[in-house]
Every structure is written in C-alpha cells, then in structure tokens.
Amino acid sequence: MPIEQTEPKKKYWEKIRELEMTKFPEFKNIEVYTPPDTKEYFYFSPSWYFHAGMITEADVKDLIRKDSKILSVGSGPAFLERMLADLGIKKENIILSDINEAVLPKNFKYFVFDMYGKWNIPEQEKYDLIIFPESTFLHERYEDDIEKEKALYGLISEALKHLKSGGEIRITHNFAEIDKYIQSVRERLTRESNGVQFIENNKRVLTVKMI
Ligand SMILES: C[S@@+](CC[C@H](N)C(=O)[O-])C[C@H]1O[C@@H](n2cnc3c(N)ncnc32)[C@H](O)[C@@H]1O
Numbered sequence: 549m550p551i552e553q554t555e556p557k558k559k560y561w562e563k564i565r566e567l568e569m570t571k572f573p574e575f576k577n578i579e580v581y582t583p584p585d586t587k588e589y590f591y592f593s594p595s596w597y598f599h600a601g602m603i604t605e606a607d608v609k610d611l612i613r614k615d616s617k618i619l620s621v622g623s624g625p626a627f628l629e630r631m632l633a634d635l636g637i638k639k640e641n642i643i644l645s646d647i648n649e650a651v652l653p654k655n656f657k658y659f660v661f662d663m664y665g666k667w668n669i670p671e672q673e674k675y676d677l678i679i680f681p682e683s684t685f686l687h688e689r690y691e692d693d694i695e696k697e698k699a700l701y702g703l704i705s706e707a708l709k710h711l712k713s714g715g716e717i718r719i720t721h722n723f724a725e726i727d728k729y730i731q732s733v734r735e736r737l738t739r740e741s742n743g744v745q746f747i748e749n750n751k752r753v754l755t756v757k758m759i
Contacts, residue, residue, distance in 0.1 A: 622683020
C-alpha cells in the first residue's frame with residue numbers, strides 16, 4: 549500500500565503570509581516595505597506581527613467572538629489592521645491612530661496625536677486591546693535608561709486610561725535592554741494600584757494586562 553504523503557500543517561502566520569502576498573503586493577517578496585516616495589518610515593506586513601506573537605489565531609477568534617474594540621497607536625497605513633478586518637473583526641471595532649494623518653486610510657475611524665504627548669481621544673473611549681505595532685521608537689528617541697523608562701511608563705499610563713478592565717496593551721520592540729527598565733515600570737504601576745495585573749516581556753512583545 550502506498551504511504552500517503554501529507555503536507556506539514558501550515559502555521560497560522562504562514563497562512564496569513566499567503567493571504568497578504570495577494571492582498572498587499574508590497575509584501576510579495578519581503579515582509580518590510582519602504583515606500584519609494586519617502587525615506588521616513590518603513591512598514592511591516594501583517595504576517596510579521598503574527599510571527600512575532602503580537603497577535604495570534606486565538607486572539608482573532610476571541611476578538612470576533614467578544615466583539616472587542618482595538619486601538620492601534622502608530623498604525624501608519626494599517627496593513628495589519630486591514631488584514632484583521634478581512635479575517636472577520638468588524639471594521640468599526642478597529643480604530644487607527646498616528647502622528648501623521650496623511651498615512652492613515654480614511655475608510656477607518658482614526659485619531660491623530662503624538663503618542664508621547666496628550667492623546668487626542670475622548671475620555672470615554674475604551675478598548676479591549678491597544679497595540680503599538682513597531683511605532684514607539686523608544687530606543688531611538690531617548691538616549692539614557694532613565695528617559696526610556698519614563699517614556700515607557702508614560703505610554704503605558706496613557707494607554708491604561710483607555711483600556712477596559714480585562715484588556716491588554718501590546719507593544720512590539722526590538723531592544724534587548726528593555727528588561728532593565730520594565731521592572732521599575734512594573735513596580736511603579738503596581739504601587740499606584742491602577743489595576744495593572746502584569747507586565748510581561750516575551751522577546752519582541754511587551755504585554756500589559758488590566759484586571
Ligand atoms: C515603522 S512605522 C510602522 C507603521 C505600522 N504600525 C506598520 O507596522 O507598518 C511607524 C509609525 O509610527 C508613527 N509614529 C511615529 N512616531 C509617532 C508618535 N510619536 N506618535 C504617533 N505615531 C507615531 C509613524 O507616523 C509611522 O506611521
């Protein structure tokens with residue numbers, strides 16, 4: 549009897565990779581795209597975020613099932629967020645934001661503000677998930693550890709004002725030394741007892757959960 553050859557099961561991020569190659573030709577050959585008309589920013593493919601673990605298949609199912617609201621801070625042209633809408637998350641539940649209005653797709657609800665300043669979002673707006681997809685530039689903006697720690701604390705505190713209980717904040721980063729100042733940020737947030745349950749760093753993704 550011939551032995552049946554079975555294809556190895558595709559990981560979810562690999563499925564997303566296939567989808568994005570058709571949906572976004574920018575990422576056909578590479579997962580980071582630099583628009584030719586600007587040297588300012590580069591953008592990341594949706595699969596890149598699934599691969600990094602910032603968002604998982606279980607998250608997508610959960611977000612759909614619970615009708616959850618997401619805020620993306622520094623979404624840029626929102627490749628990830630547009631893919632999430634294609635995967636079944638309601639478009640009206642995906643809110644974008646950026647410092648630069650010009651890059652934001654106009655067919656989504658969005659806010660324009662500097663994440664390091666006062667957030668231009670009505671106080672009553674609350675989200676289940678707040679993501680910072682490759683947008684903080686913490687390691688480039690600030691020189692010393694004290695400044696970085698202060699800036700990280702500021703970002704999390706501002707995001708917490710708009711997080712529902714049980715919600716999560718997820719920040720992607722690529723700076724190894726982040727562990728140095730997460731501890732003090734965690735201690736400070738715990739001391740202020742504003743409902744923060746944990747701060748966890750998983751290689752590329754920092755997660756903050758609200759009780
Ligand atoms: C590297 S791009 C990533 C964009 C998108 N999240 C992605 O994954 O393709 C960084 C984005 O963050 C935005 N950004 C940079 N500094 C910001 C700030 N201080 N406040 C809000 N957005 C900012 C930029 O305008 C840009 O769209």
